Amino acid sequence: PRIASLAKYLAKEFDRTHLGRKTEENSRRLQKSDRSITQFATTISQVQDTKLINKQNIRTTLPILKQKLASSTFILSSPRSGSTLLRVMLAGHPDLYAPPELHLLPFDTMQARQAELGLSQLGEGLKKALMSLKHIKAEESEELIQSLIEENLSIPEVYRLLQQLAGNRILIDKSPTYASNRTTLERAEAIFNQAKYIHLVRHPYSVIESFTRMRMDKLIGADNGNPYEIAEAVWRNSNQNILDFLAQIESNRQHFVRYEDLVSQPTSVLAGVCQFLGVAFDPAVLQPYQGDRMTEGVHHNSLSVGDPNFLQHQQIDPSLAETWQKVKLPNPVSNLTRHLAAQLNYSLPGTPVSAENWTLENMKEILLDVRGLRLCLCSWGPEEGPLVLCLHGILEQGAAWAEVAMGLAQKGYRVIAPDLRGHGRSDHVDRGNSYNLIDFIADIDAIVESLADKAFTLVGHSLGSVIAALFASVRPQKVANLVLVETVLPTESEDEETAIEQLATHLDYLMSPPEHPVFADVAAAAERLREGTPALSPTLAMILAERITEPCEGGVRWRWSPLLRTRAGIGFNGIGKSKYLGILKRIQTPITLIYGDRSNFNRSSDLNDQQAAMPRAEKYVVPGGHNLHLESPSALVRIIESAKALTNRLLP
Numbered sequence: 001p002r003i004a005s006l007a008k009y010l011a012k013e014f015d016r017t018h019l020g021r022k023t024e025e026n027s028r029r030l031q032k033s034d035r036s037i038t039q040f041a042t043t044i045s046q047v048q049d050t051k052l053i054n055k056q057n058i059r060t061t062l063p064i065l066k067q068k069l070a071s072s073t074f075i076l077s078s079p080r081s082g083s084t085l086l087r088v089m090l091a092g093h094p095d096l097y098a099p100p101e102l103h104l105l106p107f108d109t110m111q112a113r114q115a116e117l118g119l120s121q122l123g124e125g126l127k128k129a130l131m132s133l134k135h136i137k138a139e140e141s142e143e144l145i146q147s148l149i150e151e152n153l154s155i156p157e158v159y160r161l162l163q164q165l166a167g168n169r170i171l172i173d174k175s176p177t178y179a180s181n182r183t184t185l186e187r188a189e190a191i192f193n194q195a196k197y198i199h200l201v202r203h204p205y206s207v208i209e210s211f212t213r214m215r216m217d218k219l220i221g222a223d224n225g226n227p228y229e230i231a232e233a234v235w236r237n238s239n240q241n242i243l244d245f246l247a248q249i250e251s252n253r254q255h256f257v258r259y260e261d262l263v264s265q266p267t268s269v270l271a272g273v274c275q276f277l278g279v280a281f282d283p284a285v286l287q288p289y290q291g292d293r294m295t296e297g298v299h300h301n302s303l304s305v306g307d308p309n310f311l312q313h314q315q316i317d318p319s320l321a322e323t324w325q326k327v328k329l330p331n332p333v334s335n336l337t338r339h340l341a342a343q344l345n346y347s348l349p350g351t352p353v354s355a356e357n358w359t360l361e362n363m364k365e366i367l368l369d370v371r372g373l374r375l376c377l378c379s380w381g382p383e384e385g386p387l388v389l390c391l392h393g394i395l396e397q398g399a400a401w402a403e404v405a406m407g408l409a410q411k412g413y414r415v416i417a418p419d420l421r422g423h424g425r426s427d428h429v430d431r432g433n434s435y436n437l438i439d440f441i442a443d444i445d446a447i448v449e450s451l452a453d454k455a456f457t458l459v460g461h462s463l464g465s466v467i468a469a470l471f472a473s474v475r476p477q478k479v480a481n482l483v484l485v486e487t488v489l490p491t492e493s494e495d496e497e498t499a500i501e502q503l504a505t506h507l508d509y510l511m512s513p514p515e516h517p518v519f520a521d522v523a524a525a526a527e528r529l530r531e532g533t534p535a536l537s538p539t540l541a542m543i544l545a546e547r548i549t550e551p552c553e554g555g556v557r558w559r560w561s562p563l564l565r566t567r568a569g570i571g572f573n574g575i576g577k578s579k580y581l582g583i584l585k586r587i588q589t590p591i592t593l594i595y596g597d598r599s600n601f602n603r604s605s606d607l608n609d610q611q612a613a614m615p616r617a618e619k620y621v622v623p624g625g626h627n628l629h630l631e632s633p634s635a636l637v638r639i640i641e642s643a644k645a646l647t648n649r650l651l652p
Contacts, residue, residue, distance in 0.1 A: 062186055063108065068193040069159055073277060074105075075174040076185070076245075077200040078238035080210040080231075082259040085288060085316070086200055087174040089270060092284035092291060096277065097162075098172035099129035104158055105175065105191075106184045110149045125175070126158075132292075133165035156191050170277060179238035185245040197249060198273065199242050201344050202259035203324035204337060207235045228330060236337050239344065240634075247635030250597065251623045258345075260321035289315060325349075335362075336410060362409070363402060365425070366416075370446045371439075376425035377447070378402075378417045381409030387452055388640060390417040390629075391444065393462030394570075395560055397424035397548050402540070404629050407637035418447060420464075422561035424548055434563060437570050440467045441474075448478055455480035459640060461629055462486055462601075463570070466580070473583050481643050483592045485636065486599060486626050489606050490580050514565055516557040525549050525556055535624065535631040577609075584613040591617040592643040594636065596624040618643065 091098040107113040117123040211231035255276040366377040378398035398417035405415035419426040460468030465487035472479040519525040526545035549556040624631035
């Protein structure tokens, strides 16, 4: 019977892993489409939470402290990304205290932590930390932890104790399980003042291979899934959570490290990390296998804390930077993983399309006759999903929302981003006409009438935010929530003479519209796009340029109407700054405001006026300049989704 059971188990494991073969059950349940992989990633996240750290012990509300703790630093990564190596390297610095995995952050109290971790290996890091800090034996450390449990000390107080014992050294917390849950990451901000974060990434192929080789799918309790697909979902879920979380953190409090650079160029990488942490570089960080770095087990015969393979090496092995090239996965990774890998600047051999190409390949174009013009609507996501309508700014196009749209589409939303009249692939007005603000609003009114059968989320950027706000003011029943990205205010002439001069200029433009510049080719036009938004990747810039250029004598030129450059008809529309601010004050729809921390598009007085007109609005400041949909798409996805969640709580 025992041999028969073993044979049955081995046959099942062979079917699940060898050469990518899957059981019929797994084939039905797993990676058949990007949507199924998205759902599976959610399942894996839940499995991680319930097996590594149980949801009933995770706090879904953030702690409220009278005074936050002094700054600490967190190493955030997926499992099998080299966090133990980085932790041990930093442990050699005299100004840093980097213990093994503490597994503290998800919990409110020590009793909640004990109820979940119990005697598991995940509880060993704190024991080792106290042994090191207080110079005590394992038994004494265990007794101390037991007293903390009996006292039911809060987790912030445990962190405070560790900081006090560490003295002037900076506490470094490295626990890969943190990245499996966004709420856990948010708790770091609630507990610590100006915490810092090191985002450590490793090539997905290496992580997937290591994860499956170590059979970590068994550890997280995902016994019935294909281990390769589980590993892929864990890599993607962890890193996407980190990116979404860091999108709300100031750039000077986050630092990006690639594992491949860490092992191949340790001196330059650690010099950068030390500078980020505000400590002098110390050569000891380059000798992770020398001295006491808290790598041994708690007891003499215990497993090492952290990566069990760490002690199999004697020095940093630069060849590990290339191991991903030798990995042969049984099945291609999903497009979702390719997209995230491209964001992290990892190439995937055999990838059929670039991440940006995939983003637009998943975009549909809908042609809609609207008030005598044919408008082009960019569409992503399932048609039955909740609608998010995104309006671009002047001289932009609907496809510019692509990365934001795909992020929302992956979460089940339907995103529509029209090329406004005269823009992108939408029709221009006839010669002799102009582009008036009321026409843009009327177009949106017609689009909504055609596509939206219930209240939806309306997002606008720059000029698009003005159109969105005015539409929400006259059609409040249509808009469930309003998200204004880098919003602007209409101009208002200070005196009659200035107004007359501006009017004369606009009349001249209408008489003789400016001509487009001619570019040698699409690549030159793409480079012009990147001049305005340096964060725009060359590939995506090329795709967007191809969509909004047309052939002409001597090369290519912009497709959008030259008349738009003049703003004629948009400025003189009867709604000046003061009237517009009055309209904003009357909007009852929940409003979310998003600004870039490096944007200088608004004057400080305009920002003050906006805040005064929308005092109840949720406000976010994210890394980037004016074009946040291109610079911080992950941040916008998170905020748009949270805006919808807030509305769902407010509305009956």
